Amino acid sequence: MIDERLRRIFEDLTSIDATSGNEAPVAAYIKEFVERLGLEFDMDGAASLSKGNSGNVIIRIKGGGDHFLASHMDTPRSTKGLVRIFHEDRITSDGTTPLGVDDRGGLSSILYALEKAVAEDTIKPCTLLFTVCEETTLAGSTFFTPDPGIRYGFIFDSYMSPPAIVSETCGLLEFDFTFHGRSSHAGIAPEKGISAIQVACEAVTKFPYGKLGEKDTGNIGRISGGTATNVVCDSVKISGEIRSGNLEDGEKRFRKIVEDFEEVCKKHGATMEYRSAWDFTPYHIHPEDEPYRLFEKVVGAMGLKPVPMKSMGGSDANAMNKKGIKTINLGVGAQNPHGNDEFILYEDFTRAAAIAYGLMTTTLD
Ligand SMILES: [Zn+2]
Structure with a gap:
């Protein structure tokens, strides 16, 4: 089963059709969402690079902290006319469109965790980043300039099941x-x-x-x-x-x-x-690196261990590592990405949201 609130946020977000360059309605949804929680919404000038209708969305919590959590706001293909089907163990489309779970799954996990952490008053300083044009050019993450205090980060955008992480990629x-x-x-x-x-x-x-x-x-x-x-x-x-x-x-x-x-x-x-x-360009995050250690602590509290994996694909994590910000791409469990057979298991989705919550409410020391 899936938490009602997580399901609702996912339904809201997958009701928005927003391919690369057309992210403005997703940004508007996030704006309303965070302002309702009493947080400040910010947008950068990434549209000048992506030539799209939105910049990256940046939410600095309690000063922005030393790490960020991110997902992208675009889908590679249109999800117009999406019919979601909630099966016993998973969510799919009806097979005529993608589900949009890449990356609305990551986005929903972060927003759900944010709402919970704010309500419970457990949230710690960190930055949330929602990027544009990940699927086409990485223009959003390439344009993004992290605040000087940001040292490391987490991208919620891998098809693998949590707690798998992309610790190493090719270029x-x-x-x-x-x-x-x-x-x-x-x-x-x-x-x-x-x-x-x-x-x-x-x-x-x-x-x-x-x-x-x-x-x-x-x-x-x-x-x-x-x-x-x-x-x-x-x-x-x-x-x-x-x-x-x-x-x-x-x-x-x-x-x-x-x-x-x-x-x-x-x-x-x-x-x-x-x-x-x-x-x-390639990156390699080691167990002694900060994002690995914080991730290990968070999933450790859930009785799990990180599963580091190599990937032959790129993501916003590559652009962030290129800037010297050590960044891991986390498994959300958005499987068969970009196809009409995209799906996510409730178990993975629930876990991804719990990891997002942990990364917002846990400190390294
Ligand atoms: Zn993606």
């Missing part, structure tokens, strides 16, 4: 290459042309696809070029990614790809240009 290096050949009539003067398609195809056979060692992966996900069948193609663009457990390995793999591709270009008399950027 994601995105790239594209454009191969330049020379166009010519394919029938009259093919020898004058240099086919960018031929060059690109040979280049991609040198690419390291799939699982690379223990921590890394590689993929080319898009290829485009050419104009007509009677023209030797002069330009092809490919885009892909490398995921890597550490920055150096990722950079090294990318340099090797550039070298291999350059060699192919040279062989055919073609040229190329390329661009690469880290979409998110």
